[in-house]
Amino acid sequence: MNQHAKIAEKQADLRTGHSACPHDCPSTCALDVEFLDGTRIGRVHGAKENSYTAGVICAKVARYAERIHHPDRLLKPLIRGAAKGDGVWKDASWEAALDLVAEKFLAAEEKFGSETVWPYFYAGTMGLVQRDGIERLRHARKYSGFFGSICTNLAWTGWVMGTGSLRGADPREMAKSDCVVIWGTNAVVTQVNVMTHAIKARKERGAKIVVIDIYENATVKQADMGLVLKPGTDGALACAVMHVLFRENLADRAYLEKFTDDPKGLEQHLATRTPQWASYITGLSVEEIEAFARLVGTTQRTFFRLGYGFARQRNGSANMHAALSVAAVTGCWQYEGGGAFHSNSGVLKLNTDLVEGTRLRDPRVRHLDQSRIGAVLTGDETALHGGPPVTAMLIQNTNPVNVAPEQRLVKRGFLRDDLFTCVHEQFMTDTAMLADVVLPATMFMEHDDIYKGGGHQHVVLGPKLIDPPVGPRTNHFVIEELSKRLGVSHLPGFGMTEREHIDVMLEKKGLGTFSTFAEERWADLQPAFNDAHFLNGFAHPDGKFRFHADWSGQVAPNRPPASIGLYGPVAELPEFPDHVELIETADEVHPFRLATSPARNYLNSTFSETPTSRAKEGRPELLLHPDDAAAIGVEDGARVEIGNERGEVVLHAKFFAGLKRGVVVAEGLWPNSAHERGEGINVLTGADAPAPYGGAAFHDNKVWARRA
Ligand SMILES: Nc1nc2c(c(=O)[nH]1)N[C@H]1C(S)=C(S)[C@@H](COP(=O)(O)OP(=O)(O)OC[C@H]3O[C@@H](n4cnc5c(=O)[nH]c(N)nc54)[C@H](O)[C@@H]3O)O[C@H]1N2
Ligand SMILES: Nc1nc2c(c(=O)[nH]1)N[C@H]1C(S)=C(S)[C@@H](COP(=O)(O)OP(=O)(O)OC[C@H]3O[C@@H](n4cnc5c(=O)[nH]c(N)nc54)[C@H](O)[C@@H]3O)O[C@H]1N2
Ligand code: SF4
Ligand SMILES: [Mo]
Numbered sequence: 001m002n003q004h005a006k007i008a009e010k011q012a013d014l015r016t017g018h019s020a021c022p023h024d025c026p027s028t029c030a031l032d033v034e035f036l037d038g039t040r041i042g043r044v045h046g047a048k049e050n051s052y053t054a055g056v057i058c059a060k061v062a063r064y065a066e067r068i069h070h071p072d073r074l075l076k077p078l079i080r081g082a083a084k085g086d087g088v089w090k091d092a093s094w095e096a097a098l099d100l101v102a103e104k105f106l107a108a109e110e111k112f113g114s115e116t117v118w119p120y121f122y123a124g125t126m127g128l129v130q131r132d133g134i135e136r137l138r139h140a141r142k143y144s145g146f147f148g149s150i151c152t153n154l155a156w157t158g159w160v161m162g163t164g165s166l167r168g169a170d171p172r173e174m175a176k177s178d179c180v181v182i183w184g185t186n187a188v189v190t191q192v193n194v195m196t197h198a199i200k201a202r203k204e205r206g207a208k209i210v211v212i213d214i215y216e217n218a219t220v221k222q223a224d225m226g227l228v229l230k231p232g233t234d235g236a237l238a239c240a241v242m243h244v245l246f247r248e249n250l251a252d253r254a255y256l257e258k259f260t261d262d263p264k265g266l267e268q269h270l271a272t273r274t275p276q277w278a279s280y281i282t283g284l285s286v287e288e289i290e291a292f293a294r295l296v297g298t299t300q301r302t303f304f305r306l307g308y309g310f311a312r313q314r315n316g317s318a319n320m321h322a323a324l325s326v327a328a329v330t331g332c333w334q335y336e337g338g339g340a341f342h343s344n345s346g347v348l349k350l351n352t353d354l355v356e357g358t359r360l361r362d363p364r365v366r367h368l369d370q371s372r373i374g375a376v377l378t379g380d381e382t383a384l385h386g387g388p389p390v391t392a393m394l395i396q397n398t399n400p401v402n403v404a405p406e407q408r409l410v411k412r413g414f415l416r417d418d419l420f421t422c423v424h425e426q427f428m429t430d431t432a433m434l435a436d437v438v439l440p441a442t443m444f445m446e447h448d449d450i451y452k453g454g455g456h457q458h459v460v461l462g463p464k465l466i467d468p469p470v471g472p473r474t475n476h477f478v479i480e481e482l483s484k485r486l487g488v489s490h491l492p493g494f495g496m497t498e499r500e501h502i503d504v505m506l507e508k509k510g511l512g513t514f515s516t517f518a519e520e521r522w523a524d525l526q527p528a529f530n531d532a533h534f535l536n537g538f539a540h541p542d543g544k545f546r547f548h549a550d551w552s553g554q555v556a557p558n559r560p561p562a563s564i565g566l567y568g569p570v571a572e573l574p575e576f577p578d579h580v581e582l583i584e585t586a587d588e589v590h591p592f593r594l595a596t597s598p599a600r601n602y603l604n605s606t607f608s609e610t611p612t613s614r615a616k617e618g619r620p621e622l623l624l625h626p627d628d629a630a631a632i633g634v635e636d637g638a639r640v641e642i643g644n645e646r647g648e649v650v651l652h653a654k655f656f657a658g659l660k661r662g663v664v665v666a667e668g669l670w671p672n673s674a675h676e677r678g679e680g681i682n683v684l685t686g687a688d689a690p691a692p693y694g695g696a697a698f699h700d701n702k703v704w705a706r707r708a
Contacts, residue, residue, distance in 0.1 A: 018047070018521050020462040021061055022130075022444040023603050024123035024151070026343065026455025027191045029053045029061070030522055033445060039466050041065050041445065050522060051172055052456035056196045060601055066610045067443070074425055074432075074440035075471035084415050085434050094473065094481075097437050102485035104420040104436075105141075105392050112388035114142040115366055122148065122370070124397030124606065127449025127462065128505065129355055129498045130475040134396055136357030137479050140488035144390065145367035145561060150404070152343070153558050153695030155311035158320025159342045160556040161549050162328070164539030166346030169303065169339030169532050171456050175200040176337035177303040179295060181210045183323055184234065185307020188218040189600040191455055194305055195222065201337070208295060212237070212310070214595055214699070215623060215665050216658025227292060229282040230660050231593050232313040232700055236579035238322035240278030241293040242329045243270045250297030252331025259534070260328050261544040269576040281579050283660045296330055301337035309597065313700040314690040315573075315582040321549055322577035328545045333533045346557065347527050348452040348459060351508040354493045355501045367561040371696040372687050374406040377413020385563050393421045394482070396441075396475050401430040402605045402669055405685040405696050408647050424478055427609050430672045430680070440472040447474040448498040448514070450505065457526035461502075461517045474498070547576055551692045559693055567689040582691070583700050590644055590702035592628070592664050596681050597699065599668025608671050620675055623656040623665040624705070632705055639708035642666075644701060647683035650676045650708045664705065 019031040030050035034042035044064045048055035077097035082088035092100075108116045119138045125131050138145070160166055174180050174197035187194035199222075201207035211223035212234065220226040229237060245251045246267045256263035275286040275293075282289075296302045304327045311320045324340055332338035353359060366387045368376050375383035376390055384390075404410050414421065414434040423435040432438045446468035451460050476498050483489040496504075502514045511523050530536050537543025551573040552566055560566065574580050586593050598604075601613035608614060622640055634640045640653040642664065651666060659665060672680040685698050 017445070017465040019445055019465060020451040020460035021057065022125040022127050022449065022451060022462060023061070023606065024126060025191055025603060026453070027053070027193045028126065028451050028453030028455065028458070028460060029057045029193070030458065030460050031057065031061070033465060035466070041068060041466065047521070050458065051524070052193060052453065052458060054193065054196050056193060058192050060603065060607050060610070060613055063610070063612055066612060067607065068445060070609060072427060072609060073469070073472070074427060074438065075469055076440060078438040080436045087433065089438070097439060098478070098481050098485060101394070101422045101437055102482055105486065108392040108420065112391060115144045116388045116390060117141065117143040117392045118146070118368055118376070118390045119143055119394045120146065120370070120373070120398065120400065121396045122150065122398035125444060125449070125475070126451050127444070128350060128352055128451070129449050129501045130447060131397055132352055132356050133476050133479045134394065136355065136360070136493045137483055137486070137488070139357040139360035139362070140483065140491050141486055142362050142365050144387070145365055145563070147367045147369045147560055147564055147694070149369055149371045149558070149689070149694045150696050152308065153693050154313070154316035154690060154697070155308045155320050155342060156558045157556055157693045158311060158317040159306070159324060161317070161321045161551070161554055162324040162545055163534060164546070166342070166557060167344050167527060167532060168341035169333070170526050171305070171341050172197055173337050173339070174198050174303050174305065175204070177201045177207050177301045178205060178337065179208045179210065179299040179302040181212070181296065181302060181304045182219060182223070183212045183304060183306045184310020185305065186213065186217045186219050186309065186598060187305070187307070188222060190598050193455070195219070210292060210295065214659060214663055215597070215656070217597065218600065220658070225292065225295065227284055227288055228659060229284050231595055231663060232315055232319070232583035233282040233579060234310050234319040235315060235322040235577060236273070236278040236281040237284065237289065238319070238326050239270055239273035239577055239579065240275045240289050241296070241326050242266070242577070243273045244275060244290055244293035245297045245329050246270060248294070248297065250294070251329045255331030255334060256329065259333070259538065259545055261542070261546050261548055263547070266547040266576055273578070296326065296332070300332060300335045302330060302332040303338055304340035306340060306342045309699060312696065312698045313583050314697045315580045316690065316695070316697065317692070318549070318573055318578065318580050325547055325577045328547070334535065336529070339533050343454045344457055345452070345454045348457065348525055350452065350459065350505040352505065354504055357491070357493045360491060366563045369560070369564060369689065369694060371405060371694065372689065373400050373404050374409030374413055374687055377416065377419065378409055391419055393419070395421060395423045395431060396478070399429040399431045399605045401434055402672055402680055403682065405682055405687040405698065406646060407680055407682040409687070424475060426472070429605065439478060442468045442472045442474045446472070447476070448502065450502050458522045458524055459511070460522040461514070463518055549573065549575060556693070566692045567694045568691055570692045573691055584686070584702040586662060586702050590704050592642070592662055592703050592705050594642060594684060594701040594703045595663070595665050595699035596685060597665050597667050602668050605669045605671065608669065617668055620651045620666065620668070620670045620681070621654040622651040623659060623667070624653045625659060625661050625663070626655045626657060628661055629653060629655060632707065634705070634707050640705055641708040642684065642703040642705045644684055644703045646686065647679065649679060649681055649683055664703070
């Protein structure tokens with residue numbers, strides 16, 4: 001390189017910073033951020049040198065300048081100035097606001113004991129310091145525990161039932177596959193990097209891409225074979241596929257004998273699970289099912305990329321286990337470019353004992369279920385597990401008044417006069433609107449943190465790149481300041497900086513320190529091929545893949561704590577892969593099945609505040625089959641009301657023939673205020689916890705629909 005080029009490179013470098021996307025997305029992209037000056041950013045790009053990100057990120061994060069420099073960002077601590085939800089606020093200093101929070105927490109504890117305080121958080125940032133530090137405060141003060149069930153539970157339970165461990169074939173191997181099956185994830189929208197690797201396989205090897213979903217979404221549109229089935233019926237599809245594999249001698253019997261628990265029992269069980277049987281349940285044709293079975297049965301390098309979406313059904317864990325079982329029957333795990341993948345969360349472990357204050361935890365303290373926040377806050381005794389009511393909350397990185405199921409109940413809870421809530425936020429969200437104290441939060445480029453990618457194998461550093469505006473403070477700051485006021489700041493884990501916490505986590509894993517990591521940007525922790533493909537055996541004690549599901553015995557990362565126990569009806573879950581009718585089946589009063597799938601330009605409720613995302617999404621709509629629309633007398637674009645026993649919501653009808661009759665889809669989590677009556681789509685979703693480990697069945701709702 002000549003001198004000139006070197007200088008040019010250096011200058012270009014000065015204007016680019018390195019980071020990681022902190023949002024709740026399996027991709028956890030490594031980012032290159034353009035700077036305009038010390039406080040402003042330009043475009044955000046995907047890091048080309050990262051082998052998973054491979055230079056590609058989604059459009060909403062590419063235009064992050066719109067979010068971080070948004071005129072509506074919260075800049076000052078606010079204290080409620082009128083009735084809850086009235087939108088009247090008084091500015092406060094940080095000192096005064098934090099003093100008030102601490103005073104209220106201590107008073108609540110005095111009255112009801114420490115379990116009356118419920119710190120509530122989720123993955124608005126996935127940073128291990130900023131997200132999980134709230135646990136340290138919880139454990140130090142013995143506040144109520146948090147069972148974080150809303151997102152991954154149903155899926156993880158089914159995966160771990162089969163494999164015994166939350167890991168799988170290297171997702172980069174999709175590029176070396178001859179058939180990529182994208183099952184129940186709208187990857188184009190929700191984790192674009194899956195498509196990068198799948199499309200590479202198609203371009204370079206002529207691989208087939210199969211997509212299985214309940215509507216012709218953006219990912220199905222990219223598929224060579226798109227299977228659009230009825231919601232909650234993936235177990236039936238999987239069974240029929242395995243039936244064909246056995247019937248047509250496409251099952252790998254040697255592999256089955258060596259690596260699985262009961263192939264003969266499975267084969268017998270499947271004898272009646274014919275394509276005809278599954279066709280009736282799924283709405284797919286016998287030809288579609290057989291063609292898919294033959295494709296995966298004759299393609300050794302088949303890669304099953306199993307998503308979260310299809311498991312957001314009350315039978316979702318069983319369906320995940322059934323879909324995963326197909327890979328065991330074909331034996332594709334043996335080949336590079338073959339196997340299955342859902343999440344690497346089981347292998348990307350950093351030691352977070354100090355940041356989370358794990359050793360301070362008192363096992364006698366009850367846990368409350370995140371997804372059941374409506375029941376918890378309205379005093380449901382089962383949801384409170386016999387303990388005191390919740391009368392004080394600290395909320396970070398989540399927007400439950402928008403995203404949690406049974407929204408009417410959630411709101412009623414938040415509006416209680418005897419509940420004190422402090423919400424630490426970047427924007428005035430639906431949840432912040434109902435708070436007593438709102439604290440302004442920094443964004444990821446304004447603080448230090450470290451991130452693990454569930455959808456790949458990297459740990460990525462996200463150092464502070466720019467100064468925040470005057471006002472917002474980090475989650476870490478809030479936890480530390482509260483710990484001083486609540487008398488626990490002398491305990492281990494407190495009194496350290498973000499960088500010190502990151503140093504500890506990296507050093508314990510032998511990955512260097514914050515400073516060395518700042519140079520390297522990420523570490524690739526991909527397990528060895530034989531471990532990732534379970535060729536040294538599956539992670540159950542006998543080393544076998546389990547077709548026999550032990551729904552009450554399994555110990556998985558997401559099993560509810562003892563104070564919660566299992567959710568029923570466990571006995572109705574199938575012993576072998578099967579279709580089980582635990583879903584909200586349509587009936588005469590509720591002839592439609594509603595899924596609330598993600599929107600491309602939002603990430604849960606995040607980005608709905610940015611003008612471009614908002615403009616691209618338009619308005620809350622209901623995808624409705626034209627024949628169904630005709631049957632209920634609704635015209636394209638007209639107002640349509642949908643409802644069930646939990647409530648009613650009005651949307652605008654959008655004719656869409658790419659779904660089965662009787663299925664409707666409402667994409668995206670809009671601010672509640674974007675809907676008539678100020679109530680969002682989660683008015684319709686249920687918080688009854690599915691068997692066996694709970695979770696939220698966001699895509700499993702029976703509704704009626706009529707002209708509004
Ligand atoms: N743009 C965008 N990206 C996101 C998010 C977002 O809201 N928007 N959310 C982020 C989060 S928190 C997560 S956990 C991930 C989730 O990402 P995914 O794993 O993709 O899961 P979902 O978004 O819940 O749903 C994926 C698809 O499953 C479909 N589906 C619903 N029910 C069924 C069924 O019974 N069978 C089948 N086969 N398909 C079904 C839905 O219609 C949807 O198209 O995405 C993350 N990324
Ligand atoms: N109907 C329906 N509901 C759903 C889903 C669905 O598919 N359909 N998906 C569900 C799923 S999978 C999930 S994971 C949940 C997610 O639900 P949430 O966890 O509530 O996710 P977001 O809506 O993205 O809200 C995250 C909030 O964190 C804030 N935030 C981001 N970074 C920081 C930070 O560093 N500090 C602080 N203090 N705040 C920060 C953001 O401003 C944002 O308001 O929603 C669930 N709800
Ligand atoms: S694809 Fe996911 S991880 Fe990557 S930039 Fe977009 S939201 Fe972030
Ligand atoms: Mo999620």
